[in-house]
Amino acid sequence: MQFDVVTLFPELVDAVVRCGITGRAAERGLISLELWNPRDYAVDVHRTVDGRPYGGGPGMVMTGECLLQAIRAARQKNPGKVVYLSPQGLPLSQSLAHDLLIENSLILLCGRYEGIDERVIKLEVDMECSIGDYVLSGGELGAMVLIDVLTRLLPGALGHHESAAQDSFFDGLLDCPHYTRPDILEGYEVPMVLKSGNHAEIARWRKKQALGKTWRCRPELLQARQLTSSERVLLDEYINEFESSKKLY
Numbered sequence: 001m002q003f004d005v006v007t008l009f010p011e012l013v014d015a016v017v018r019c020g021i022t023g024r025a026a027e028r029g030l031i032s033l034e035l036w037n038p039r040d041y042a043v044d045v046h047r048t049v050d051g052r053p054y055g056g057g058p059g060m061v062m063t064g065e066c067l068l069q070a071i072r073a074a075r076q077k078n079p080g081k082v083v084y085l086s087p088q089g090l091p092l093s094q095s096l097a098h099d100l101l102i103e104n105s106l107i108l109l110c111g112r113y114e115g116i117d118e119r120v121i122k123l124e125v126d127m128e129c130s131i132g133d134y135v136l137s138g139g140e141l142g143a144m145v146l147i148d149v150l151t152r153l154l155p156g157a158l159g160h161h162e163s164a165a166q167d168s169f170f171d172g173l174l175d176c177p178h179y180t181r182p183d184i185l186e187g188y189e190v191p192m193v194l195k196s197g198n199h200a201e202i203a204r205w206r207k208k209q210a211l212g213k214t215w216r217c218r219p220e221l222l223q224a225r226q227l228t229s230s231e232r233v234l235l236d237e238y239i240n241e242f243e244s245s246k247k248l249y
């Protein structure tokens with residue numbers, strides 16, 4: 001998958017392909033990253049890429065000319081959908097990531113300051129995407145999150161011991177708890193079932209914990225998901241144990 005990122009801070013975004021799973025995917029050629037700095041298209045001696053907002057108000061706005069040139073140069077080299085990272089965008093989710101996976105080339109546009117000139121969005125942006133309802137200093141972290149989420153879904157990106165199937169939200173539920181050595185940590189022992197070697201029981205426990213964790217922490221996800229009859233049984237079991245454990249304290 002090809003990622004072109006239009007950013008005033010290429011050194012920040014470049015970090016995503018220098019470590020971890022995304023770094024390995026880049027080494028393996030599963031992903032490639034090209035960075036385009038709008039400042040390289042600025043013609044004035046100060047290489048200005050921002051301007052005061054028309055209508056007054058705080059802060060600065062990224063000017064259109066340099067951005068349009070950088071976007072069009074990226075499109076010329078690697079045609080692809082232009083995604084602008086902004087709080088006004090579609091909320092990024094695992095399912096939106098799956099939809100974007102069909103694109104084998106994406107141009108990720110990162111704003112800075114108060115944002116970018118609206119005419120750039122009108123002229124060149126195919127979709128806006130938000131990584132969350134908060135305000136960042138720039139779209140770069142959003143672009144890096146998107147690259148990470150998509151890379152994990154690429155065949156071969158995760159080693160055999162890693163699997164996207166284990167990921168939270170893979171099937172609309174939060175993840176189950178995970179344990180590793182030591183067997184006892186500050187008095188807390190690893191649940192016996194996980195040491196039983198009974199894989200059917202282990203899978204049952206993990207699904208039950210995932211359902212329970214989702215019921216406790218993100219109940220709206222359960223509304224959005226049809227539970228199977230066996231999942232209903234597991235969740236009811238969890239809720240009864242949870243309620244009875246509460247009575248103990």
Ligand code: 4FV
Pocket residue numbers: 085086087111112113114115116129130131132133134135136137138139142
């Ligand atoms: C953002 C978000 C975000 C807004 C103004 C950059 C900042 C500044 N991007 N999801 N939330 N962007 O806060 O993607 O230009």
